[in-house]
Amino acid sequence: MNLRHKLLYVAMSLAFAPGTLLAADQEATVQNPPSGNPGPAERKVQNLDAVSVTATKRETPLQKTPVAVTAITVDTLDRERVMTVQDLTKLVPGLQGTSQGDHGVVTLTLRGIGNDSAKTEYADPEVATFVDGVYAPRAEAASGLLLDMEGVETLRGPQGTLWGRNSTAGAISFQxxxxxxxxxxxxxxxxxxxxxxxxxxxxxxxxPISDxxxxRVAAVHQQHDGYVDYQRPSGQLPSLAAQQQAYLASPASGGTLANFKPIDPGQYVQGGDKYNAQDQSAARVSALWQPSDAFKWNLSYEYFADRGTPSLSLMQTPRQGQDFWSALIDTAPYLDRTSKTVRSRMDWNINDGVQLSYIAGYNKYSGKSDFDQDVGVSVPTSFTTNGVYQDDRTNDxxxxxxxxxxxxxxxGPQTLDWILGAYYGYEDNDIRFDIPIMNGTRYGTVSWQGSFIQPKETVKSYALFGQATWHLSDHWRLTGGARWSHDTKENKGGINWGWAYDPAVPQVPISPDVYPDPSNGFAISQRNTAKYSKSKPTWLLRLDxxxxxxxxxxxxxxxxxxSGGTQDAGTxxxxxxxxxxxxxxxxxxxxxxxxxNSAVYYEDFKNFQLSAPIVYPDGNHGLGFSNVGGSTKVLGFETELAYQQTNDRFNLIFSAIPKKELGKLVYAGSNDYQGLPACPPxxxxxxxxxxxxxxxxxxxNVSLTGIYEHTFHLANGGRLTPRISAQYQSSQWLSYFNLGSxxxxxxxxRGDLSLRYSEPGDKWWVNAYVQNVSDEKIRTSAGRFLMSDGSLQYVSQYLAPRTYGVQVGVWF
Structure with a gap:
């Protein structure tokens, strides 16, 4: 084993705080297991200033890179149990993650900029994600497992010059x-x-196959039961007499009980998979061919499967006698997602001063899901009254x-460091999304239902970019960069079908195998065929x-x-x-x-895109986009402090956003917030x-994460390392409506604890952990329902409750 790999292993296997990738400043005493796998028995003090990042698309020391970037290594990902991109939020200043149950995705906000409804084939995120330099365009990419990572870099602030469109607020680069x-x-x-x-x-x-x-082969599987228990309908449903009385008072009854049916308790889910369950698997096969020092080719194939369940919104104040982590559910959870990805990177050193790189990727994603959008908030008074049955269903x-x-x-050393590049991206997406909404129960009358069928939506993106850093002197540098992007988005043949309220058609929820048309009660509410095409320059100027x-x-x-784009009705x-x-x-x-490391920033945002599920004046539903007028302004400060000395490691991650003011948007709507005032035509x-x-x-306004660990050296040569991680956040709004508590x-x-034992030869280790020690109920989103009595009931998505477990790892 060569010295280079010894040092690499030392860097990867040390426990350290986020934002720091350690490198040895002294050679460690190393014992090699019989297999030849490196395993440091004794660790020496490490330098934190030896971190390298690729934020400028070239490898540079973190402490000499004039970009607000947090670098997180594989060991921190492991010790903080970072499984998905949402778990990164406590390690990065200003980063927040929001679960979106009906599509089973995670949307990101960075430095106050994000959009909860940036999901499906329509909306683009404000925080771009890249894996090995390959852009992942859809929000579903943020829901995958972080498998066998080398590290994660979060670049804060717009990265439009080198990293391209949709990196409005920043970019996350996974290696x-x-x-x-x-x-x-x-x-x-x-x-x-x-x-x-x-x-x-x-x-x-x-x-190793040859010289x-x-x-490299890697695989992972993670699963756990759902956090949300099923409530029993017994004791919650009204008596038969009360049901009959409520039915007689409804317009659907015609004043008689001729068509009355008692509520079937069997329609409520009582068993099977629960909401908020995990069942995810991933595998990756990577290859490296390096026939000479001047050329290397990294190629990988990755497979990801998600057979868990969506995360459910819960009543903020549960009904009397019901547990908080429970709901009265009439739509069983279902999630089936598969992603297959090929990534390729070729690097060719043309001479001592110039390198050519070619980065390419292909991804194919397919998914289906069922989600209880009414989340059991309103208990029906009869099979057609009070309650609402709503199934948000991604058919495909x-x-x-x-x-x-x-x-x-x-x-290498140059008076002028430069990079020139060209980019091309293409998407071809299709979706069918059904929403049956029934009065009372699924056996009641139709309140409204629709089917959104988009057979072909394409995206084409071209870009040319360049950036140069002029070394004015030994200590001063001036950087300038520019990018020209051209985007074309096209909806071909998209149709929104809405309920036509034909009394001659049976009022039943639409099924996945039924194509909507006038014969089964539907009419075209919107035709979505449209094309968007526009170019845009972005630029950078920096002095350091x-x-x-x-x-x-x-x-x-x-x-x-x-980029802009098309939306419902071809707008x-x-x-x-x-x-x-x-x-x-x-x-x-x-x-x-x-x-x-610290930064103070001021953001001036024009035409901020907000998307939300909406209801049109004619009663039909859709996904609407609004451009916020004027300027949306954000002022913030962030700082990261990392310390390591012998056996102690400590980190502070701080973010303050005292100003985050939305621009002008007079007409903002969202179906997630019922009870908003009526709008003018x-x-x-x-x-x-x-x-x-x-x-x-x-x-x-304030977010602070602190992480501390100390290593105790035991008499037998082993090591015991307790670790504490705690995050404080001041109060925050969960929507731009700002509607109160x-x-x-x-x-x-919120606090996490762990205790790790490593045996003397570093051949194996054991770790016990508790996450969310105090079992805090932390909301990441909110919505509200208008009840029949005029009251408003709020629901929210929540971070996981207290979890604990034991891990055992080996090196071979």
Whole structure:
């Protein structure tokens, strides 16, 4: 085993705080197991200023990179049990994640900028995600397992020059672990078990095939039971006499009991998979071919399957006698998602000063789901009255995407560091999404129902970009960059079908095998065929300087861009742009054992795109887009402090967003918030309100995460490492409506604990953990229902309750 791999293993296997990737400043004493797999027996003090990142699409030291970037290594991902992108939120200043149950996705907000309804084949996110440099365009990509990662970089602020469209607020770059040609055969494996019948297993191993070729194979499976119990209808449903009385009082009865049916308790789900369950698997096969020092080719195939269940919104105040984590459910949860991805990167060193790279990717995603959109809030008084049955059902969704990027850049010491590139991306998506809404129960009369059938929606994106850094002197650098993007989005043959209220047609919920047409009670409510095409430049200007040998100051102005597009009825919406003004600093202290990075920023956002499910004045439903007028303004400060000395590791991650003011939007509507005032005709909405100047959601004034661990060296040579991680967030709005306590998450503190034992030879380890120790009920979203008595009941998505378990890992 060569020294390079020893040092690599030391860096990957140490426990450390987020934002730091450790590198050895002294050679560690290493013992090799018989298999040849490296395993450090004794760790020396590490430097925190040796971290390298690729935020500028070239490898540079984190402390010398004038970008607000958080670098998180594989070991931190493991020790903080980061399974999905939502779990990253406590490790990155200003990052928030919101679950969207009806589509089973996670939407992201960064520095106050995001959109809860940036989901499905329609809406693009404000935070772009990349895996090995390949862009993942749909929100479903944020729901996958983080398998065998090498590290994660979160770039805060618009990254439109180098990383492209849809990185309005920032970008997250995931780097997978790569094969190692010279390291020999080695690997690791891990199993775990915990409450809610949680089980998990993962493994990865390196396969050297020849002196020029190696492979790496990794697999993972994670599952746990659902957190949401099923409530029994007994004791909640009205008596037969009360049902008859309520039915007689309804217009559907005609004043007689001729068509009366008692409520069937059997329609309520009592068994099977629960909501908020996990059942996810992933596997990746990677290959590295390096026939010479000048050329290498990384190629991977990844498979991801999700057979869990969607996350359910819960009543903020449960009904009397019912547990908080429970609901009266009449639509069983269902989720079936499969993703297949190929990623390729070729790097060719043309000479000592120039490198050519070609990055390409292909993804095919398919998914189906069922979700109880009424979430059991209103108990029916008869089979046609009071309660509402609503099933949000993705009958099928198929998304395919291709992307290619070629870039040419300078390497090595240069007076002028430069990069030039071209990008092409293409999507071909289709979906059918049904929404049956019935009065009372699923056997009642139709309130409204529709089917959204989009047979072909395409996206084409072209871009040219370049960036250069001029070294004005040994300590001053000036950077300029620009990107030209052209986007074309087209809906071909999309139709929204709405209920025509034909009394001659049986009023039953639409089935997946029924195509809507006039013969079964439907009429076309909107034709969505349309085309959007527009170009947009983005740019960057930045000045940075060294402050002695251990400090960096920078000031930048940068822009981000998200394309416009088409929406229901073929209406177009405008692109959004963000201009970010930022001043930042990066300092290293104590001979590299402490780093302190900070940034203050001001964002000026034009034409902010907000999308939401809405009701039109004619009673039909759809997904509507609004461009916020004027300027949406955000002012914030963030800082990260990391310290490591011998056996102690400590991190503070702080974010403050005192100003987050929405621009002008007079007519804002959302079906997730029933009971909004009626709207004037010119709004094209049934209900809406003026949200101009409101606070942005998911942007607490203050957020603080602290992580500390200490290693105790035992007499037998083993190590015992307790770790505590705690996050505080001040209160925050959960929507741009700002509707009061039900639309708000109050201030909270959430803590995680773990205790890890590593045996003397580092061949195996055991870790016990508790997450959300105090069992806090933390809302990530909100909505409300208008009840028959005129009251309003709020519901929310919540982070997981208290979980605990044990992990066992081995190196071989």
């Amino acid at each position: 997978t672990a790569k094969p190692d040609i010279g390291a020999g055969f080695y690997g690791n494996a891990q199993v775990e078990a915990g409450n809610y019948n949680q089980t998990g297993a993962r493994a990865a191993f390196n396969l 020029t070729f190696a492979m 969704s198929n998304y395919k995407s291709w992307s290619q990027e070629i870039n040419l850049k300078s390497t 300087t060294d402050v002695s040998e251990n400090g960096l100051l920078y000031a930048s102005v940068s822009t981000g861009y998200k 177009l919406y405008k692109p959004e742009t963000l201009t970010n003004y930022e001043i930042g600093s990066k300092f290293t202290f104590l001979d590299g054992h402490m780093t302190w 010119e709004s094209n909405l049934a209900n809406c309100m003026n949200v101009t100047g409101n606070d942005l959601p998911h942007a607490p 039900g639309d708000r998450q109050k201030a909270y503190t």
